[in-house]
Amino acid sequence: MSELDALQAALAGEHAALYGVGVAGGKLSGARFNVATELFGAHRDNRDHLSALIVAAGQTPVAAQPAYDLPQAVTNAATAAALILYVERRLAPVYGDLVEAAEQPAVRTFAIDALLTAATNQLTWGGTPAALPGAVS
Numbered sequence: 001m002s003e004l005d006a007l008q009a010a011l012a013g014e015h016a017a018l019y020g021v022g023v024a025g026g027k028l029s030g031a032r033f034n035v036a037t038e039l040f041g042a043h044r045d046n047r048d049h050l051s052a053l054i055v056a057a058g059q060t061p062v063a064a065q066p067a068y069d070l071p072q073a074v075t076n077a078a079t080a081a082a083l084i085l086y087v088e089r090r091l092a093p094v095y096g097d098l099v100e101a102a103e104q105p106a107v108r109t110f111a112i113d114a115l116l117t118a119a120t121n122q123l124t125w126g127g128t129p130a131a132l133p134g135a136v137s
Contacts (some may be wrong), residue, residue: 006101009013013094014047017062020087023070025072032077036084039121046114049064053107080127085125092118 001009021043049062074080077133093117102108123129 001097002057003098003103003107004054004057004103005048006111007057007107008059010094010098010114011047011054012062013091014050015062016068017043017066017087017091018047020070020083023074024083024087027074027080028077034079034114035124036080038083042117049110058064060089067107081125085122086128088118088121088125089127092122096118 002042018040021040025040028036031093054061070083071086072079072082074083084109092115095118098111099108099115102111119130
């Protein structure tokens with residue numbers, strides 16, 4: 001996979017993450033809502049950074065889909081938290097691929113930071129530590 005392909009895949013993942021966290025946020029309140037709001041902002045920042053990297057490479061960033069299939073209905077705080085955990089589990093390997101494909105040190109550093117953040121977010125939303133961040137059993 002080329003660096004550009006991995007950047008586009010990470011951007012597509014961030015588009016999906018924004019959708020999922022946005023849906024989940026509607027079923028959260030209090031401190032969990034605040035954490036989800038901060039997470040949404042972090043995914044938005046990643047999306048914007050990835051888009052800028054792709055544009056700087058002279059390419060057109062992949063567009064967000066109008067909607068995404070969710071693994072289950074989000075009807076309460078528990079299913080909202082499960083969705084966010086699912087999003088972070090899906091996003092971590094995408095950033096792992098970007099770490100591997102990165103040719104530029106700044107891109108690799110960004111990808112490593114995003115991978116570590118996704119692993120930490122999994123713990124925040126009820127996941128358990130994994131030997132390799134992003135590896136789902």
